Amino acid sequence: DQQVKQNSPSLSVQEGRISILNCDYTNSMFDYFLWYKKYPAEGPTFLISISSIKDKNEDGRFTVFLNKSAKHLSLHIVPSQPGDSAVYFCAASAHYGGSQGNLIFGKGTKLSVKP
Amino acid sequence: SQTIHQWPATLVQPVGSPLSLECTVEGTSNPNLYWYRQAAGRGLQLLFYSVGIGQISSEVPQNLSASRPQDRQFILSSKKLLLSDSGFYLCAWNTGTTNEKLFFGSGTQLSVL
Numbered sequence: 001d002q003q004v005k006q007n008s009p010s011l012s013v014q015e016g017r018i019s020i021l022n023c024d025y026t027n028s029m030f031d032y033f034l035w036y037k038k039y040p041a042e043g044p045t046f047l048i049s050i051s052s053i054k055d056k057n058e059d060g061r062f063t064v065f066l067n068k069s070a071k072h073l074s075l076h077i078v079p080s081q082p083g084d085s086a087v088y089f090c091a092a093s094a095h096y097g098g099s100q101g102n103l104i105f106g107k108g109t110k111l112s113v114k115p
Numbered sequence: 116s117q118t119i120h121q122w123p124a125t126l127v128q129p130v131g132s133p134l135s136l137e138c139t140v141e142g143t144s145n146p147n148l149y150w151y152r153q154a155a156g157r158g159l160q161l162l163f164y165s166v167g168i169g170q171i172s173s174e175v176p177q178n179l180s181a182s183r184p185q186d187r188q189f190i191l192s193s194k195k196l197l198l199s200d201s202g203f204y205l206c207a208w209n210t211g212t213t214n215e216k217l218f219f220g221s222g223t224q225l226s227v228l
Binding site: 034041049 | 121124149151157158159160164203205207216217218219220221222224
């Protein structure tokens with residue numbers, strides 16, 4: 001039973017345009033969400049996060065939007081660059097009894113940015 | 116600054132052979148340590164985590180085991196590998212505080228043939 005879903009396994013975007021990666025979750029207890037970027041044969045690196053008390057967080061070209069009622073978040077990359085080509089993982093966690101639970105990851109979306 | 120080391124980078128093992136992957140963290144004390152696996156089409160699956168020496172929690176039943184003999188050392192093992200154990204294994208750490216991200220190692224690509 002997947003609690004974090006990335007329904008698009010791949011996405012192709014032209015350089016300079018916007019990339020939008022989507023993520024849905026089912027556990028209403030999730031209150032912290034993250035995006036990781038992963039190149040082949042490397043470990044994932046943290047990109048951006050958002051707490052459930054916010055609906056938007058921005059860091060340079062990267063913006064994450066959270067829609068709690070729809071249990072949906074998205075990552076926007078503007079403008080997209082060829083170096084952004086990677087697999088992007090959405091992750092979520094919840095707090096139980098004051099402790100943060102482990103991160104649950106989606107299956108990832110492979111982004112290809114074409115020059 | 117903190118660093119995480121994971122080795123080997125690649126490993127090819129025959130079915131039925133043992134496995135030992137090692138991970139160490141430097142620059143921090145009493146980290147939470149994690150083993151994840153990325154199998155084809157399955158994303159990042161949490162296998163084990165540890166909040167202290169000798170404390171191991173397993174997330175999924177499987178052919179693998181984990182140990183934490185020292186504060187900053189985390190080992191993933193198997194007595195007899197299966198074909199289905201193939202995948203990209205990642206070690207990660209954090210300090211376990213609220214809303215904290217995970218820091219991943221560079222991973223081990225394991226191919227069981």
